[in-house]
Amino acid sequence: MTQQSPPAAAPASMAARIAHLADWSWPDIKKEWQRLFGGEPPIANRRFVEKRIAYRWQEIEFAKADRGLLERNQQRIDELVATGTLKRQKAGAMPIAGTELIRVYAGVEHRVRVLPDDEFEYAGKRYPSLSMIAREITGTRWSGPAFFGLRKAGGR
Structure with missing residues (x-):
């Protein structure tokens, strides 16, 4: 089934949008990859490419919803690189938005x-x-x- 229009017309719910990705044709998936990452997919493995597109959509969407999320993630990455370990999450902490x-x-x-x-x-x-x-x-x-x-x- 060929995707009629690019993701701008995709369902509002991120889960629904990702679920509809399976209905897209390979040429449409490649176009979306090019839009998101600039260039051809690194391999012609549809499952791999769909997962990376879905992940990127979520990065973009949740960066809009919680701008502090990227900053907190970058701090955790910097901490991990500097010390080799991360502080444990406090008990009872809720998962991050998008989980x-x-x-x-x-x-x-x-x-x-x-x-x-x-x-x-x-x-x-x-x-x-x-x-x-x-x-x-x-x-x-x-x-x-x-x-x-x-x-x-x-x-x-």
Whole structure:
């Protein structure tokens, strides 16, 4: 299936945009690579090229959403280069914006996307906490971070 128009017309949701990349023709994928990276793809491995395009789209999108993210990442890179190690994340720290949390519950896969400003997207709706999403999924009170495996259930 040939992509009718370039990514500007792609779905608003990054996950949907990436999912539609599989429908693009190889010539359209090569054009997008050229637009993003300038030049031909280094190899003719479609899966490799799709992954790199998807990654680059996310870099661009989340740099707009959280300008401090690139700065924080650069600081961590500089720290790693200078010392050879990184400081551990503090316990209970939430994943960075753009992370997708996946949990299978009652035989159904549930996906939650971490948004900037400590919010979450689940089933097309925004939530202020993971616990609200866990309650939506299970119908009972849960610690959201525990439900999604970010910390042990019953622990801090």
